[in-house]
Every structure is written in structure tokens, then in C-alpha cells.
Amino acid sequence: MRINEQRTYTMYLTISEFELIQPFAETIPFGYCFYRNSIQSEEGEYIVQFEDDMLDELVDALKDKVSYLRYEECNRTAALEIQELLNDIYYELNY
Secondary structure, three states: OOOOOOOEEEEEEEHHHHHHHHHHHOOOOOEEEEEEOOOOOOOEEEEEEEEHHHHHHHHHHHHHHHHHHHHHOOOHHHHHHHHHHHHHHHHHHHO
16 A cells, blocks of 8 residues: 655745746746735735645755856846745745
């Protein structure tokens, strides 16, 4: 007998946070939708769902992007934005 457990994670991202991970949507097939609090409000959030392996792929891709931005393009500001998103992911996974 085999029992496979597949965890599903749900992330609630602001529009700016989602724009950081959106380029990876083509290579990592995660599901997402946009939720607006009210019709008058232009602000909203993206609800993103991952499985275990998808989340691992996303974290690895974000790490690679941080390294590329930091060392190849010398764009420290963009690298720090993505690193902050990675730190938030690690923080939420531990709690």
C-alpha cells in the first residue's frame, strides 16, 4: 500500500507581489485568480494556489532570479524586492 500526501498552499498576494511572480506562471503551472474587495475599490489581491512541488519550483526560480539580478545585472533594488517576497514565503511556511 502507498499513501501519497499532496499539500496545497494558498497565498494571498498584493498586486505588486503578484507582478513579481507572474513571469514564472508560464513555466510553473499554478492556479490564480483576482479578488477585489469592492467594485469601487481599485485595490485587490491575487489568490494563488500551489502544490508542494510547484512551491519548491517557484522558490528555486525566485532564488535564481535574485542571484541573476544581483550578480549579472547588478540591479540590487529589484533583487531586494524579490528577496523580500522569498522571506515572506519562508516566514509563512514556518507558521
